[in-house]
Amino acid sequence: KNQVEQSPQSLIILEGKNCTLQCNYTVSPFSNLRWYKQDTGRGPVSLTIMTFSENTKSNGRYTATLDADTKQSSLHITASQLSDSASYICVVIPYGGSQGNLIFGKGTKLSVKP
């Protein structure tokens, strides 16, 4: 069964610190893996999109990595800011899957404290 597992479930860090969020998946084969940021009460917003052949993708202070051999991805946030407080969702798109049938993780809720 295609699954996406994220850890930790929640995380509290101090402003200015770095953190890494993990995503393990069983989806195979897959066409691309994405990280989304979802602010409380808002819709998800795309941070990065990586194809199966890419190892890393950056978007400002956000850097996503992908290891297709171990089926793991991580999202590293550098020099965290209060505005980084949100849920971060890992999404894997199965190769050849039906439209919109993205496999969503449950998300990691990040709280950045001053």
Added chain:
Amino acid sequence: NAGVTQTPKFRILKIGQSMTLQCAQDMNHNYMYWYRQDPGMGLKLIYYSVGAGITDKGEVPNGYNVSRSTTEDFPLRLELAAPSQTSVYFCASTDRGNTGELFFGEGSRLTVL
């Protein structure tokens, strides 16, 4: 820069009532989707559309209906609301199907009592 617009943002329904969640996008995207997000769970696909006049079921379609008469609009109809339909509903659109960037609306929070 409206993007994907959903209405209403909040709604409380009684069991057995019906309602329509509205979704409109101004990016001329062919692909549109409805997802639901339950607490502590990943988003689940309800219905999708690949263009005007074409719709299909997703993973959790029971209790819902959709239509796509125009490229811009993709309303979701709830018939005979049940407590199990209490959730946050997100509409999304893209120009390139599963390989394209997905743009989400702000969500519609529905409570069925």
